[in-house]
Amino acid sequence: MFKIQEIRELIKLVDQSSIDEFCYEFENAKIKLKKNKETTAVQQTLLETDVVKTIPVVQETKQAEVKEGPAAPEKAVQPVAAEEATLHKIVSPMVGTFYQSPSPESSPYVAVGSKVSNETIVCIVEAMKLFNEIEADTEGEIVEILVKDGELVEYGQPLFLVKPN
Template sequence: MELKDIQNLIKFVAKSGASEVKLEMEDIKITIKTGSEKTETTIVQQAPMGMPQMQIPSQAAATSSVETHVAGTEKKDEASNYIEIKSPIIGTFYRKPSPDKPVFVEVGDTVSPDTVVCIVEAMKLFNEIESEVSGKIVKILVEDGTPIEFGQPLFLVDPS
């Protein structure tokens, strides 16, 4: 198994929402554990005689913690009187119902409770995310097609 395959497996597990995945093959044993803010990967390979075993740290953990830190900084600066629409699940964020359709909402659009604002794909299921507040969309905090976490702010809404 190559490093690229392992990295793809880490990304898949992070997107799927699974808390732990173990993979054992003839010469390799991989355990991937995910937590609320941290992804840990342990890889043990049978090395040729005389060579030490190796652990490869997860790149997904470093990426997600950096993204969380940046989003947290923006939230403190701009969200003083705005309401956040947060993700209720882990998955991939999409602004459109399909590639050839228009986006659900744009900055400046007015939303009310039960207005569909986006779709989150989790394990090949597309879940419509509805606004739970009334107001005007001020900012879209997530890029289309990016992985998101549970509770991650997606939109800022001005309730006035």
């Protein structure tokens, strides 16, 4: 049987791709994903009992609203500190699950205040059972960790803020 985390990852990958239908069978389980413009349907079948579960998932649509007439009041925007503007963002190169350490018993690769170089491994992003080590790609000091251990991350999502040397 597929774990909900695995199903969520599959949904995200199919949503981001140009394919309309995806079917995957493993041992005694089968999962079938279909998408159209408005929804993505997930169908998981247990082959032993022929139980079918269909879960509709509504895709997020990003459309700008155009309003005519007087402008709507805007939210107050706080000015960005000069220091924040100079920080380097280490971003996720893929969709997956963020892990701060190589195993649950191990200490994190980095913490706030850690010094990093270009080749320093800062975390792991797991995608489809592949554990990908993410390097800092800059030299400096970790100022902030932006995601929690075990959290799903998107492609291009900032993971760490680094103050360059």
